[in-house]
Amino acid sequence: MALPPSLTPGDRLNIIIGVTGRATTGSRKNAGSASISDVAGSAGVSLMTVSRVINGHPRVSEETRRRVLAAIRKLNYRPIRAARDLSRGRSRSVTVMTSNTTLYGRAALLQGIEEAARYAGLHTDIGILESPRPSAVEAAIERSCDPASGGVIVIAFDLAGVRALRAIPAGIPVAAAVEINNVKDSRAYPTAALDDRAAAFAATQHLLDLGHRTVHHVSIPSSTNASARLQGWRAALREARARIPEVIAGGWTPQSGYEAGQRLAADRQVTAVLCGNDDLALGVIHALRQAGRAVPDSVSVVGFDDVPSAAFYAPPLTTVRLDFVGLGHDCFALLQHAADPDSIMPEFNAAAPKLVVRETTRPPRRP
Amino acid sequence: MALPPSLTPGDRLNIIIGVTGRATTGSRKNAGSASISDVAGSAGVSLMTVSRVINGHPRVSEETRRRVLAAIRKLNYRPIRAARDLSRGRSRSVTVMTSNTTLYGRAALLQGIEEAARYAGLHTDIGILESPRPSAVEAAIERSCDPASGGVIVIAFDLAGVRALRAIPAGIPVAAAVEINNVKDSRAYPTAALDDRAAAFAATQHLLDLGHRTVHHVSIPSSTNASARLQGWRAALREARARIPEVIAGGWTPQSGYEAGQRLAADRQVTAVLCGNDDLALGVIHALRQAGRAVPDSVSVVGFDDVPSAAFYAPPLTTVRLDFVGLGHDCFALLQHAADPDSIMPEFNAAAPKLVVRETTRPPRRP
DNA sequence: GCTGAGGGTGTTAGCGTTAACACGAACGGT
DNA sequence: ACCGTTCGTGTTAACGCTAACACCCTCAGC
Numbered sequence: 001m002a003l004p005p006s007l008t009p010g011d012r013l014n015i016i017i018g019v020t021g022r023a024t025t026g027s028r029k030n031a032g033s034a035s036i037s038d039v040a041g042s043a044g045v046s047l048m049t050v051s052r053v054i055n056g057h058p059r060v061s062e063e064t065r066r067r068v069l070a071a072i073r074k075l076n077y078r079p080i081r082a083a084r085d086l087s088r089g090r091s092r093s094v095t096v097m098t099s100n101t102t103l104y105g106r107a108a109l110l111q112g113i114e115e116a117a118r119y120a121g122l123h124t125d126i127g128i129l130e131s132p133r134p135s136a137v138e139a140a141i142e143r144s145c146d147p148a149s150g151g152v153i154v155i156a157f158d159l160a161g162v163r164a165l166r167a168i169p170a171g172i173p174v175a176a177a178v179e180i181n182n183v184k185d186s187r188a189y190p191t192a193a194l195d196d197r198a199a200a201f202a203a204t205q206h207l208l209d210l211g212h213r214t215v216h217h218v219s220i221p222s223s224t225n226a227s228a229r230l231q232g233w234r235a236a237l238r239e240a241r242a243r244i245p246e247v248i249a250g251g252w253t254p255q256s257g258y259e260a261g262q263r264l265a266a267d268r269q270v271t272a273v274l275c276g277n278d279d280l281a282l283g284v285i286h287a288l289r290q291a292g293r294a295v296p297d298s299v300s301v302v303g304f305d306d307v308p309s310a311a312f313y314a315p316p317l318t319t320v321r322l323d324f325v326g327l328g329h330d331c332f333a334l335l336q337h338a339a340d341p342d343s344i345m346p347e348f349n350a351a352a353p354k355l356v357v358r359e360t361t362r363p364p365r366r367p
Numbered sequence: 368m369a370l371p372p373s374l375t376p377g378d379r380l381n382i383i384i385g386v387t388g389r390a391t392t393g394s395r396k397n398a399g400s401a402s403i404s405d406v407a408g409s410a411g412v413s414l415m416t417v418s419r420v421i422n423g424h425p426r427v428s429e430e431t432r433r434r435v436l437a438a439i440r441k442l443n444y445r446p447i448r449a450a451r452d453l454s455r456g457r458s459r460s461v462t463v464m465t466s467n468t469t470l471y472g473r474a475a476l477l478q479g480i481e482e483a484a485r486y487a488g489l490h491t492d493i494g495i496l497e498s499p500r501p502s503a504v505e506a507a508i509e510r511s512c513d514p515a516s517g518g519v520i521v522i523a524f525d526l527a528g529v530r531a532l533r534a535i536p537a538g539i540p541v542a543a544a545v546e547i548n549n550v551k552d553s554r555a556y557p558t559a560a561l562d563d564r565a566a567a568f569a570a571t572q573h574l575l576d577l578g579h580r581t582v583h584h585v586s587i588p589s590s591t592n593a594s595a596r597l598q599g600w601r602a603a604l605r606e607a608r609a610r611i612p613e614v615i616a617g618g619w620t621p622q623s624g625y626e627a628g629q630r631l632a633a634d635r636q637v638t639a640v641l642c643g644n645d646d647l648a649l650g651v652i653h654a655l656r657q658a659g660r661a662v663p664d665s666v667s668v669v670g671f672d673d674v675p676s677a678a679f680y681a682p683p684l685t686t687v688r689l690d691f692v693g694l695g696h697d698c699f700a701l702l703q704h705a706a707d708p709d710s711i712m713p714e715f716n717a718a719a720p721k722l723v724v725r726e727t728t729r730p731p732r733r734p
Numbered sequence: 735g736c737t738g739a740g741g742g743t744g745t746t747a748g749c750g751t752t753a754a755c756a757c758g759a760a761c762g763g764t
Numbered sequence: 765a766c767c768g769t770t771c772g773t774g775t776t777a778a779c780g781c782t783a784a785c786a787c788c789c790t791c792a793g794c
Contacts, residue, residue: 035779076536082781083449107474286681314681
């Protein structure tokens, strides 16, 4: 059938040309889409030849390839993923397991993974971890971890993720994005991480360099009490022989930062705060301001992540830029390597964390 | 910045040990996982009985069910998705097509969809639209739209989405999240939307009620020039017989809001601005402040979306709360309906947009 | 002209699961 | 005791695709 030359892609939808409805072959299950054998018939070749064309196999003559391609277009054929996956014994998709994707870091990471996967010709599935409860983690794995999966990437920034990582059944290629040190036996998994420790160290040192006696810390939830951010922060303080204040445990939201900020505001000793992420910092600053402690005049604050909005906060937030998208690429490369141990170990390309000094930090007031 | 001496970027990576593994059965393709027939053998029943147990089919005796379940646990059996999908002729997953998932609205929508899909026992795939270029859209569809797909949900807030929606091949169940009116022939697709028009109307009216002569608008990109937000804004102005200023076209980022804000700041007439989203508002406010026009003293600003941070901006942002997660649920319900036309049309449960008045709006200065 | 090495194509046998049907046993109503 | 159900289970045939091998043909090298 020749396509009516007048038909532009836009039209395709309104008029349903007899693609639907009626199978070419006697398939009742999947009416409406041509199968590889329909194409083969139409092009006058065998199944395998069509398969070879689709998969870019080299040993097909130009002439045949053209004929097959024409038939594919004519019948509007598109391969069915399940059939290919089943036949190959491995699915061509990556599953990303993560909690809450509305948080910037995870969203950016997901984007990076998807990008890399797409580039490699794989699909991306998501499996959300609803809670760190073992039963919920188990359920998520049950649901999302196909035994024939092309691979799983776990975003193990939090407890739910770490537990999920541990629970991935053997035999499935796996890689994880972690905060260094939050996975005890991290040697057991291929993991990629940004250098949070160095980032926290740099941020803390920046504050110390400005003349602050010490730096308080509002942390994001972590699966251990030895998170990399915490370590970097402590190391910088230790190196400067500064007092190491008690950590204030925050959550992931600005609201929890706000609550932490209220506690901080009450303490006149506090002149500098390092926050576990930018949202937290936003909440902290808000609480501080409400309590009459202006930022940066009375208290300096540093965030973590450099979300796109951070540069436009009032005042613009000093923070550490983290390359989540790059980390996503690295995770995917790592997964590829895990899936094929003969391949060469990939290089890591995520940018190193970078302190971005804006306007929420300055030297402490002269007493 | 001084790196803590112990840690160089190269260390980031931990080592990989042979987690991968060892086959249970003699299948060469899928080493490492037991198949349904292994379970059947172990439990002393037929294939089908195992299948029935897995799928919760009622006609299986308690005794047998128990035996099968035990065998499943013993062999650590988990079904292979591709095989089920192929056999059933439909995959048990939804594909979400969207551009950039790091934007809050899309991320929240994705989360809502995933939640609903999970609840219904389906998986969620993502297919990213890299650009609105027809070739890119086509490529995305080629990649992500399996002919046996359980369904596709298109986030058609922007041009890329709208084009993708139009290009979805017939025969695949589809539903779309749209901004009303940005899909010309929306009757042709099942669509769900939040009432952006009412939202924009309410926001504009709020500003007008405060005494502003008119309200300027910085828009998000839209696929048409008759977007619902634009319409609501215009309608409110018209009703109040206010002058309708020229729209300033913004992008999706705070940066583009900043640029729009610079133009706005130069115009002394401007006393109230409605922004297409909160990020834009943040940028606008920043530019305004830099230009010496304080918000809300000199100019009032309203955002759109109510991102979690908005309440903590300085000053806290007056904005319209949009229930993206609820919209995600609705989209999924719609898709289910599209997949099975005999089913009853679902009700929509997403919350109506709600104006949240915070501190970026107030009456205009007495001249 | 014979041999070996590919190039190009076809044939066959699954991949792991489910739909559809088949079948015997148990059971209730007459 | 007979028949029609319903229950519990098994058998068979796909589902659409690809790996593995088989085959023929051509062409180079001797």
